[in-house]
Amino acid sequence: MVIPAGGRGQRFGAAQAKQYVLLRDRPVIAHALAAFLGEPRIAGIQLVLPGEDIATGAWRELLGPVPAPLLPPVVGGGLRADSVRHGLEALLRQGAVPSDWVLVHDAARPCLRREDLLRLLESLANAPQGALLAVPVADTLKRGEDGCSSGTVDREGLWRALTPQAFPLGALLVALEAARAEHRQITDEASAMEAQGWRPRLIPGHGDNIKVTLSDDLMLAAAILAARGEEG
Numbered sequence: 001m002v003i004p005a006g007g008r009g010q011r012f013g014a015a016q017a018k019q020y021v022l023l024r025d026r027p028v029i030a031h032a033l034a035a036f037l038g039e040p041r042i043a044g045i046q047l048v049l050p051g052e053d054i055a056t057g058a059w060r061e062l063l064g065p066v067p068a069p070l071l072p073p074v075v076g077g078g079l080r081a082d083s084v085r086h087g088l089e090a091l092l093r094q095g096a097v098p099s100d101w102v103l104v105h106d107a108a109r110p111c112l113r114r115e116d117l118l119r120l121l122e123s124l125a126n127a128p129q130g131a132l133l134a135v136p137v138a139d140t141l142k143r144g145e146d147g148c149s150s151g152t153v154d155r156e157g158l159w160r161a162l163t164p165q166a167f168p169l170g171a172l173l174v175a176l177e178a179a180r181a182e183h184r185q186i187t188d189e190a191s192a193m194e195a196q197g198w199r200p201r202l203i204p205g206h207g208d209n210i211k212v213t214l215s216d217d218l219m220l221a222a223a224i225l226a227a228r229g230e231e232g
């Protein structure tokens, strides 16, 4: 699997990238990783980090002793999609084959429930075109124009995309390379695959699998983990 952690967290707005910020005494990224440790179907976890963080070795102090199956990190790219691509290429160099399933999970999502991960993994037996965790949109959606509401968007059939997302490694790499070649901005793996004509399965997850994007999200993540009684 690939954990893209190569971003700088500009919207979060801290001096430190948000994946390193402490959440209940552990960096956000350590929580994201923990959801996958001990899952026997995950053969290797490829972290993707900003180049300078690999150079300084700062990530080692943050994560502590590297738990198996964590692979040595590789350098990310300018966009999330570039970082994921670098992670996939690294997996291939280390013996993965194009037909292997690969999961991609944001380092900035520290609250993934084990039950959601298991549901996603189990869905793959019947998901030849891949799958992603997602949540049906529950709010009334407004279209904004000049600070005013100019219409209500029908939420029927709309889902919020979460991670992990799972695809055959080779096909995902081809889809990400195509998006790059065509200068298409994509925000998740599923959108790269959709552009290739794939129809990934939407696997209902829980909305508490939040992405830490803005500074308030950290408080929310802490409350979610505390309510579950999770350790630090």
Ligand SMILES: Nc1ccn([C@@H]2O[C@H](COP(=O)(O)OP(=O)(O)OP(=O)(O)O)[C@@H](O)[C@H]2O)c(=O)n1
Pocket: 003, 004, 005, 006, 007, 008, 009, 010, 011, 012, 019, 048, 076, 077, 078, 079, 080, 081, 083, 084, 106, 107, 108, 109, 211, 212, 213
């Ligand atoms: N060039 C990038 C950009 C993002 N990510 C990772 O992708 C995940 C989700 O991206 P996002 O929330 O957009 O993170 P940032 O790019 O760090 O945030 P921002 O857009 O606010 O700068 C994060 O784990 C982030 O580290 C990455 O690996 N490489």
Ligand SMILES: C[C@](O)(CO)[C@H](O)COP(=O)(O)O
Pocket: 080, 106, 161, 162, 163, 187, 188, 189, 211, 213
């Ligand atoms: C893949 C993703 O988590 C989908 O929600 C992604 O990181 C989204 O990034 P965004 O640009 O903050 O929507």
